Amino acid sequence: MGHRELLLTAARRLLEDKGYAHITARDLVAASGTNLASIGYHFGSKNGLLNAALGAVFEEWTDALAEVALADPASSPVERAHLTWATVLRHLADKRALLLSFVEALAQAERDPALREQLAALQHRTRTRIATIVASSYPDDVSPEDPRCTAVAGFILAVCDGLALQWLLDPTRSPSPDHLLSGLADLLSASR
Numbered sequence: 001m002g003h004r005e006l007l008l009t010a011a012r013r014l015l016e017d018k019g020y021a022h023i024t025a026r027d028l029v030a031a032s033g034t035n036l037a038s039i040g041y042h043f044g045s046k047n048g049l050l051n052a053a054l055g056a057v058f059e060e061w062t063d064a065l066a067e068v069a070l071a072d073p074a075s076s077p078v079e080r081a082h083l084t085w086a087t088v089l090r091h092l093a094d095k096r097a098l099l100l101s102f103v104e105a106l107a108q109a110e111r112d113p114a115l116r117e118q119l120a121a122l123q124h125r126t127r128t129r130i131a132t133i134v135a136s137s138y139p140d141d142v143s144p145e146d147p148r149c150t151a152v153a154g155f156i157l158a159v160c161d162g163l164a165l166q167w168l169l170d171p172t173r174s175p176s177p178d179h180l181l182s183g184l185a186d187l188l189s190a191s192r
Contacts, residue, residue, distance in 0.1 A: 003032070003034045003035075003038040003041075003042060004038075004042045006032040006033060006034050007028060007032045007034055007038060007039060007042060007043070007049055008049070008052060008053050008056065009032070010028055010031035010032035010034075011023070011028060011032075011049050011050055011052070011053035012053045012056070012057060012098075013031060014027055014028065014031055015050065015053060015054065015057070015097070015098055015101040016097040016098055016101070017097070019097070019100055019101050019104055020050055020054070020101040020102070020104035020105045020108070021104045021107075021108070023046070023050060024046070025039055025046045028046065028049060045114075047112065047114070047115055048114070048118075050101075050105070051105065051115060051118040051119070052118075054098070054101060054102055054105060054122075055118065055122050057098050058102065058122060058126070059122070059125065059126075061095065062125075062126050062129050062130075063129075064091075065084055065087055065088065066129060066130075066133055068083055068084065068087045069083060069084050069133050070133060070136065071083075073136070075137060076137060077134055077137045077138075077152055078181065080133065080134075080137060081152075081156050081159070081181075082177045082178075082180075082181055083177075084156065084160065085159065085160065085163060085177040085180055086177040088160055088163060088164065089163065089167065089174070089176070089177065092164060092167050092168075092171070093171075096168070099164055099168060100168065103165070103168065105119060106119065123157070126157060127150070127153045127154060127157050128144065128153075130152075130153035130156055130157055131144040131145070131149040131150050131152070131153035132144040132149075133153075134148075134149040134152045134153055134156075135149045159180060163175065163180070
């Protein structure tokens, strides 16, 4: 395993153990068995390394959710959203430390343009992946760029992000997938 992979593995472990805000470059070097120069060479900075590790974690998470959402090709977009929300809730406890690290990174993004751009790019890739899943649930040949797909993808991601934050604060009182669907149905019926 090369220095790049060693650093990413160490960063991921430290994100779980220490959180984004408390990791130093020396922590990364000690945990990876590499050197400070390797961080700069491969990632530009400590934050670049941490952001790459966070991005990899959340892309893996998105891929796992995509597998769940695509498990039944006959499912409607609403059924896939419900299943995705249920899966998110079921697995958040396993991802709590990484989710906290992501929230810490979000808090720093306002003052770090490079971090903000990396996190925005991660959000864009996630929305695009969700739009692809949504497109596959339409009976006709619909492109993921279709406004229907991008709107649904944005909605699903916004709900997942909000659900994760509510769960972080109070897992026992965060909404269930059934409550989310009920709320959506009530909202839609009230607007007619």
